Amino acid sequence: MSIYELISQESAKYPKPNITFSYGTAGFRDIGTVLVSTVFRMGLLAALRSKKCHGEAIGVMITASHNKEEDNGIKLVDPKGDMLHSSWETYCTLLANAQSEVDLISVLKSIANDENIDLDAQCNVLYACDTRPTSPLLVEVLERGLSLLCTNSTNFGVVTTPQLHYFVLCINTQNTTPYGIPTIEGYNTKIGNAYRAIVDSARTDLHIVTPIFVDCANGVGAKQMQLLSNYIGMKYIKALTYNDDTTTLNKLNVDCGADYVKTNQKPPPSLEIYPTRRCCSFDGDADRLVYYFIDNDNKFKLLDGDKIASLIALHFRDLLQSAGITKLNLGVVQTAYANGSSTKYMRNTLKLPVSITNTGVKYLHHVAQNYDIGVYFEANGHGSVLFSKEATETIKNTEPQSPAQKEALHKLCNFHDVINEAVGDAMSGLLLVEAILLSRQWTLENWDQMYSDMPNKLLKVKVANRNIFQTTNAEQTLVSPDGLQEIIDSIVCNYPNGRSFVRPSGTEDAVRVYAEASTANDTNELAYKVAKAVY
Ligand code: NG1
Numbered sequence: 001m002s003i004y005e006l007i008s009q010e011s012a013k014y015p016k017p018n019i020t021f022s023y024g025t026a027g028f029r030d031i032g033t034v035l036v037s038t039v040f041r042m043g044l045l046a047a048l049r050s051k052k053c054h055g056e057a058i059g060v061m062i063t064a065s066h067n068k069e070e071d072n073g074i075k076l077v078d079p080k081g082d083m084l085h086s087s088w089e090t091y092c093t094l095l096a097n098a099q100s101e102v103d104l105i106s107v108l109k110s111i112a113n114d115e116n117i118d119l120d121a122q123c124n125v126l127y128a129c130d131t132r133p134t135s136p137l138l139v140e141v142l143e144r145g146l147s148l149l150c151t152n153s154t155n156f157g158v159v160t161t162p163q164l165h166y167f168v169l170c171i172n173t174q175n176t177t178p179y180g181i182p183t184i185e186g187y188n189t190k191i192g193n194a195y196r197a198i199v200d201s202a203r204t205d206l207h208i209v210t211p212i213f214v215d216c217a218n219g220v221g222a223k224q225m226q227l228l229s230n231y232i233g234m235k236y237i238k239a240l241t242y243n244d245d246t247t248t249l250n251k252l253n254v255d256c257g258a259d260y261v262k263t264n265q266k267p268p269p270s271l272e273i274y275p276t277r278r279c280c281s282f283d284g285d286a287d288r289l290v291y292y293f294i295d296n297d298n299k300f301k302l303l304d305g306d307k308i309a310s311l312i313a314l315h316f317r318d319l320l321q322s323a324g325i326t327k328l329n330l331g332v333v334q335t336a337y338a339n340g341s342s343t344k345y346m347r348n349t350l351k352l353p354v355s356i357t358n359t360g361v362k363y364l365h366h367v368a369q370n371y372d373i374g375v376y377f378e379a380n381g382h383g384s385v386l387f388s389k390e391a392t393e394t395i396k397n398t399e400p401q402s403p404a405q406k407e408a409l410h411k412l413c414n415f416h417d418v419i420n421e422a423v424g425d426a427m428s429g430l431l432l433v434e435a436i437l438l439s440r441q442w443t444l445e446n447w448d449q450m451y452s453d454m455p456n457k458l459l460k461v462k463v464a465n466r467n468i469f470q471t472t473n474a475e476q477t478l479v480s481p482d483g484l485q486e487i488i489d490s491i492v493c494n495y496p497n498g499r500s501f502v503r504p505s506g507t508e509d510a511v512r513v514y515a516e517a518s519t520a521n522d523t524n525e526l527a528y529k530v531a532k533a534v535y
């Protein structure tokens with residue numbers, strides 16, 4: 001039997017449901033059980049992608065991140081540990097939507113032909129999943145797909161999304177400049193040792209490790225954070241995990257997690273919070289991180305992705321200055337959802353360049369590569385820092401002219417190692433934030449005072465067809481439906497410092513409306529008026 005006949009025979013066991021799938025902002029997402037055919041087919045596609053990339057490892061992550069527990073998802077990771085190249089997203093969508101086995105084989109043949117892929121070439125696929133109840137089934141089906149075309153594959157089990165991205169990057173750099181060791185222990189050792197070194201150089205004898213309460217969204221981050229903080233040791237970090245129940249059904253992302261906190265602008269009800277208690281939340285697959293506390297007036301204060309980016313940008317700017325490095329350009333990448341105050345702060349106070357790009361980490365990651373040190377964050381807490389080759393070498397090879405410069409260079413090296421450059425990572429982000437706060441001797445209140453957020457509102461509007469909403473200008477201006485942008489502009493101009501934009505979601509069947517204005521009342525009014533214009 002030919003390979004295509006074998007694929008056809010096996011695929012018939014996983015019939016495609018009557019649904020149109022689309023490889024969106026973060027891969028395919030749907031009710032877990034509905035994704036069986038898609039996952040089988042992605043096993044085939046991951047093998048093809050690896051063969052196309054000369055046998056370099058490709059990652060496959062089964063997760064639906066912050067979405068509800070019955071959902072699941074699948075996304076592919078490219079050889080550098082980043083998101084799948086956009087040119088292949090079309091192949092994913094085509095393959096997932098092939099109606100019959102005949103169509104499936106024809107799509108496979110055309111991919112192999114267009115991309116000049118030798119089906120017998122070597123390949124390597126690494127895969128993992130989060131804690132969702134449908135994950136074991138989907139992993140099994142993925143393995144069926146892989147078994148047909150893939151010569152080499154490894155199951156990394158239940159790990160966070162950023163850990164899988166890290167493993168892919170490690171394996172593909174093994175024979176050049178190894179990024180790290182592709183195991184959980186290797187991950188913990190790399191980022192944990194770098195964190196300990198920063199703490200050692202920053203703290204005084206009087207320093208007390210203040211606990212950080214970590215809401216793990218009842219997801220995969222719970223166990224992994226416990227392993228990481230055990231490795232680092234109580235002398236260096238007191239990370240107290242809660243919402244860490246991954247065995248009871250219907251708990252994942254329910255009334256907890258980074259998305260809950262950011263969307264509702266309040267702490268998870270399960271957390272006892274009082275002034276001085278330091279808290280943060282991960283999302284269900286631990287690639288998002290937000291911090292928060294309540295002040296002495298019992299007011300909830302959120303330190304979201306924008307504030308994390310601002311903190312990192314400030315600290316790296318200072319470290320570069322102390323290290324006497326002037327030739328590296330440090331910049332920040334945000335999306336239109338970034339709070340206007342954060343952009344202003346980084347441009348006007350820190351005097352750093354800020355680029356605004358489309359929603360979705362793949363866009364931010366890409367633009368961040370234009371800087372020597374590129375800090376990128378979505379407001380929801382997903383982000384990382386990228387270092388160019390030039391930056392890495394300059395930090396390593398600069399000859400210090402003073403003890404202070406030597407210390408700054410040493411710190412830069414360790415900060416570099418704490419960061420997971422493959423993708424946004426809640427655990428690595430937590431260590432980075434903790435290390436910066438400790439270095440600056442800052443409390444969460446000090447950090448919060450960098451700037452005050454503009455009042456803001458995010459609404460989700462159900463529309464008959466979200467595909468008619470098309471945008472330009474980093475998604476801030478609508479080009480379709482005709483005339484709608486003019487209506488929005490005429491509403492916005494009535495509000496001092498008003499800003500509002502509309503775009504279709506890439507992960508949900510809805511249109512999102514964002515608004516910002518000088519007062520909370522104005523912001524609400526503006527958001528609802530724009531939403532009404534959309535509806
Ligand atoms: P969509 O649904 O395209 O707005 C959401 C988030 C993104 C990103 C993706 C992937 C907002 C407004 N949008 O995308 O930032 O994180 O999910 O998870 O937060």
Ligand code: ZN
Nearest residue numbers: 065283285287
């Ligand atoms: Zn996530």
